[in-house]
Amino acid sequence: MVTRDPDAKRRQLVQAALAEFAAHGIAGARIDRIAKAANCSAGLVYTYFGSKDDLFSAAFDSLIETVLEEAPITPDDLPEYAGKLFDGYEDHPEVARFLTWHRLESDPDRAPNAAAIASTADKIAAIEDAQRRGVLPEHLVPAELLGMILQISAVWTAATPEFGEAVAQYTRADRRRVVTDAVAALIRP
Amino acid sequence: MVTRDPDAKRRQLVQAALAEFAAHGIAGARIDRIAKAANCSAGLVYTYFGSKDDLFSAAFDSLIETVLEEAPITPDDLPEYAGKLFDGYEDHPEVARFLTWHRLESDPDRAPNAAAIASTADKIAAIEDAQRRGVLPEHLVPAELLGMILQISAVWTAATPEFGEAVAQYTRADRRRVVTDAVAALIRP
């Protein structure tokens, strides 16, 4: 028999929710599908999470935790940092989709994720430090540079189908080089 | 009394649909709200468009038509082109939202928008031509450069709430300069 394990069930539900929300967003997600994917009833979702929105929020927090662990910033080699972000998007396309749904759909009154804010502040500080050490040009504003790197890394995930036609034959290595080259150009002294 | 004017009513419905879909996406949009905003009954939407998905598609086509007319590419001054795109996003934030919903939600089996594909090809050709005339460095691949410019222009619309905290005090002029400077750095010989 299956032995009961509430923590494992909770994790299963979060995993299933991540996949469902990444695919369909909040409005398009179906609690039934999430429950079925986690091998339980829809009712159990409410025992654990209370509501669809709360489940989305829990899934988001879990995703942030995972994402922040991978891809630590390497301020001495920002092109490679962007490349690592690119790798993350390629290997886990559902992450970018989920984050996009989050930006579009989540309740703006909800408190923003504290870990994400702290991590952003850390990255900006790391860039400032690299400037002080002379490995990055002084004229760049750290927060702006960081924002630009994040955006550039996602250039291929954000491409429209219409644009995709123009680059259909690109290999993954090609796409990665486009990202790292762009960041290299940005930080050229 | 209100005189009947089917073309005007159709345009009203498309306008209302654009606003509703930009705000809530396909799954979150409500036909009732669209009909009310266009001063007609929900049934009329089906007389004109047949289904929610078809209405979304019609709204998308209309948006593309509008967007392509504004912001013609200026290959001799790409930083300013990016600035113009930035202006468009700032003045019409619903456009970026709508396009994002489109990327996430629209049926991949639907035929891509031919005008958008043609326009992309035109822009790439314009960049190639500028390279031939010597106003742009040869080492850049036109399609890649175009994709990068489009992505960079949208850097602020794609910023997460968490990142937004780091740049809350930025003025619009600041944000625009970040965009144009980045494109200038990209095309530096």
Place this chain on the structure above:
DNA sequence: CGTTGTCAAATGAATATTCATTCAATAGGC
């Protein structure tokens, strides 16, 4: 001029389904 026939535009009230959420009842492990 009025009357009337015709057709498209438009309505509003069903229809029928989908879905989040609740809850009383059951089962598992200690």
Place this chain on the structure above:
DNA sequence: GCCTATTGAATGAATATTCATTTGACAACG
């Protein structure tokens, strides 16, 4: 036996879609 996890069957509110009917414009006709 007791506590918690879990179920599965309601519930009830939305909501997309259909359709029989009404309304408005317009032109043919007397």
